[in-house]
Amino acid sequence: MTKSTNVVWHEATVTRHRRELANGHRSVILWFTGLSGAGKSTLAHAVEERLYQTGVRTFVFDGDNVRHGLCSDLNFSNADRQENIRRIGEMSKLIIEAGVVAMTAFISPFRADRDRVRALVGDGDFIEVYCHASVDQCESRDVKGLYAKARAGEIKNFTGISSPYEEPLKPELMVETGALALDACVDQVMTYLEVNGVINSAKPAQVVQESSA
Secondary structure, eight states: OOOOSSOOOOOOSSOHHHHHHHHTSOOOEEEEEOSTTSSHHHHHHHHHHHHHTTTOOEEEEEHHHHTTTTTTTOOSSHHHHHHHHHHHHHHHHHHHHTTOEEEEEOOOOOHHHHHHHHHHSOTTSEEEEEEOOOHHHHHHTOTTOHHHHHHTTSSSSOBTTTBOOOOOSSOSEEEOTTTSOHHHHHHHHHHHHHHTTSSOTTSOOOOOOOOOO
């Protein structure tokens, strides 16, 4: 892909730091990675709900949802998977510039692709969350029936069956989603965010009241 040379970055007066101060929390990328069925989307949305209830600004990029629009032109070849992750990485970078916690739920099977996203942002801005579950565990709770189709040869390049998954070597956080209850997994992520100063555990809970109108 050729990058245009006729563009200039415009520096805004409202900076990421000012947005973070207004929001009362840091903005980071929480990158949930793991096999299909490992619980990435479930955990990401559960963490988002917990953060939302305390007034933290968030947005989840879900793998399937993104392929309905932003990445609808891509298939599951290695090259298109790489491009899929590149686009999400660039979007996530913009989201944290907005002062928002960006959460992504993608298999993102290749270390090099995840490392490229990490390199887009500063130290401490990319938090790799490895949702660890074995192929057998993922296959046993596969509500979409994807593993059966992959084993039958109906789905090509399926991660864990006919395409490799490269486990994170040094993730910031490994969550045993194949063994632990969802609440325990959410607690583990929340604790990491508090200990590392992303959110303020001393800040009173700011529960958002939903309107029934």
